[in-house]
Amino acid sequence: MSKIAFLGEEKLSLMFKNFGIDIFTVQNREEVIKKINEVIKMNYEIILITEENAGNLGDFLEKRTETFPVIFVLPSSCYSGFGINLISNVVEKAVGINILSKEKSQ
Amino acid sequence: MLLNVNPTRMELLRLRDRLILAERGHKLLKEKLEGLMRNFLDVANQFIKKRSDFDKEFSNLIKRYYIFTSAYSQEELKLLFSGSSFTINLSSKEISIMNVHYPVFSLKTEGQAFSYPYLFTETSLDRVFIDFRRLLNKMVELASIQQELFLISLEISRVRRRVNALEYVMIPNLIETVKYITDKLEELERENIVRLLKVKDIISEH
Numbered sequence: 001m002s003k004i005a006f007l008g009e010e011k012l013s014l015m016f017k018n019f020g021i022d023i024f025t026v027q028n029r030e031e032v033i034k035k036i037n038e039v040i041k042m043n044y045e046i047i048l049i050t051e052e053n054a055g056n057l058g059d060f061l062e063k064r065t066e067t068f069p070v071i072f073v074l075p076s077s078c079y080s081g082f083g084i085n086l087i088s089n090v091v092e093k094a095v096g097i098n099i100l101s102k103e104k105s106q
Numbered sequence: 107m108l109l110n111v112n113p114t115r116m117e118l119l120r121l122r123d124r125l126i127l128a129e130r131g132h133k134l135l136k137e138k139l140e141g142l143m144r145n146f147l148d149v150a151n152q153f154i155k156k157r158s159d160f161d162k163e164f165s166n167l168i169k170r171y172y173i174f175t176s177a178y179s180q181e182e183l184k185l186l187f188s189g190s191s192f193t194i195n196l197s198s199k200e201i202s203i204m205n206v207h208y209p210v211f212s213l214k215t216e217g218q219a220f221s222y223p224y225l226f227t228e229t230s231l232d233r234v235f236i237d238f239r240r241l242l243n244k245m246v247e248l249a250s251i252q253q254e255l256f257l258i259s260l261e262i263s264r265v266r267r268r269v270n271a272l273e274y275v276m277i278p279n280l281i282e283t284v285k286y287i288t289d290k291l292e293e294l295e296r297e298n299i300v301r302l303l304k305v306k307d308i309i310s311e312h
Contacts, residue, residue, distance in 0.1 A: 003196040075161040094259030
């Protein structure tokens, strides 16, 4: 069993499968939360998820405190910086200032 | 706010010990917070740089993937890629710095990036796959940095809460209570002296 899992749309997941990454497909956004909870229990170390699907997972991802698995948000075809925004929200809460996006705009 | 204690000498000694301990803890935690912050800034800078590069490259890659596979149906793609012999071997180590446990991954890959028959696909698709293989390493590295950053910020908020609680609640309360007890004890002592003087006066009058 691979230690990396991919959660996302079917056509894209074929490419990940080609590289030996375990894949889980979801049909719509509502399914994502249910599915990701299942996948987290399966002892993967990295879970890749696409930006579109992670859209309404924001709160869920910010509240996690475990070391494993690492949930890594991949950018989609139209880049929106969701991955950086997610982290910068967490950082803002911790540090009090939003260091990350300030530097991004420079 | 005054602590709910009896103004006795024993309580005073106990509170003084607690105050010393609290001040020492506060100093240590403050130093830890500074250390975490410094570490955090390094990691944050590194993360932003790498992440924005990666995001651009990867979204470009996905775009190319969709374009070059648009001619095939999903079933066809599944068949084309089914001969893949690529395997990923991910090993992880948990590193702990200042109570932040974060994973560091190392990735070993084996096999060809693409093993589909060249006859049916465009060469551009090959390039997409080669790029993906290259990005795979970056992806794993970024995942580790992201987790480190995430966990450091959680730890920072935890430590900061403790430092603030000590600095603004616990230590002032202790100082106030110690002062209250010493005042009270001194007052008792004065009362005692006055009483003795009075008694002496009464005795000398007779």
